[in-house]
Amino acid sequence: MRKVLHCTDLKSAEYSRLLRYTLEVYTECGITSFPIDCIAILNHYDFKVYSYKELEDKNQELFHFCKTFTDDAFTWGNIIAYNEKTKPERIRFSLMHELGHHVIGLPPAHQSYESYADYFASNLLAPRSVIWHLKIENVKDICNKFQVSAMAANRILEDYKLCRFWEYQQLHKSIRDCFYSSHSSLSTPSAAEVPELPHTEDDNNFFDILRFCRGEKQNFLSAEAQHIHGSDL
Numbered sequence: 001m002r003k004v005l006h007c008t009d010l011k012s013a014e015y016s017r018l019l020r021y022t023l024e025v026y027t028e029c030g031i032t033s034f035p036i037d038c039i040a041i042l043n044h045y046d047f048k049v050y051s052y053k054e055l056e057d058k059n060q061e062l063f064h065f066c067k068t069f070t071d072d073a074f075t076w077g078n079i080i081a082y083n084e085k086t087k088p089e090r091i092r093f094s095l096m097h098e099l100g101h102h103v104i105g106l107p108p109a110h111q112s113y114e115s116y117a118d119y120f121a122s123n124l125l126a127p128r129s130v131i132w133h134l135k136i137e138n139v140k141d142i143c144n145k146f147q148v149s150a151m152a153a154n155r156i157l158e159d160y161k162l163c164r165f166w167e168y169q170q171l172h173k174s175i176r177d178c179f180y181s182s183h184s185s186l187s188t189p190s191a192a193e194v195p196e197l198p199h200t201e202d203d204n205n206f207f208d209i210l211r212f213c214r215g216e217k218q219n220f221l222s223a224e225a226q227h228i229h230g231s232d233l
Contacts, residue, residue, distance in 0.1 A: 010119075025041065099124075
């Protein structure tokens with residue numbers, strides 16, 4: 001069984017790069033709602049997507065080749081085939097895992113070839129900054145909102161609890177703003193345009209992190225002042 005990655009397992013550059021890949025897919029495909037449309041995303045990247053049954057009808061030799069390697073999903077050139085007999089949530093994860101191989105571009109011999117694709121798929125299906133924005137705190141809500149399996153949701157929740165949002169604030173915020181932008185007149189920046197912010201001692205400020213997440217700075221400043229200094233209400 002391959003290792004399940006969490007954000008704390010990744011070096012800063014690796015974590016930043018995987019977030020950028022996620023943002024790149026959202027912006028290139030114009031994704032603005034959940035659950036994301038996995039087939040439409042793959043079509044955008046010029047993949048032809050078939051169920052194993054459809055592939056068997058079209059090309060039996062390729063079908064048997066794919067089945068030899070995996071019961072989930074397999075990529076051959078610009079064809080991605082998946083096992084239609086598995087649960088829909090698992091199919092969605094498998095399809096985005098295959099996209100991860102294409103987007104990340106690691107050679108199959110790389111030690112993190114599979115685990116990086118898993119982590120990419122997990123973040124693409126359920127970005128941590130959106131979980132924070134929606135204040136989701138349990139596995140059931142993650143399953144319902146993002147259409148992932150209970151197993152995937154458990155791992156997503158574990159990773160979310162470890163996520164340090166003060167690192168690469170702008171990347172997290174840009175991903176969130178693809179879906180819940182507080183500046184509708186501004187276009188979402190591309191992955192290449194998003195700067196990385198250095199860590200500072202002030203990053204640990206609780207209210208600064210909440211303002212980043214909620215995107216309501218002026219209103220929240222007032223609430224913060226009431227929390228600190230008391231309220232007449």
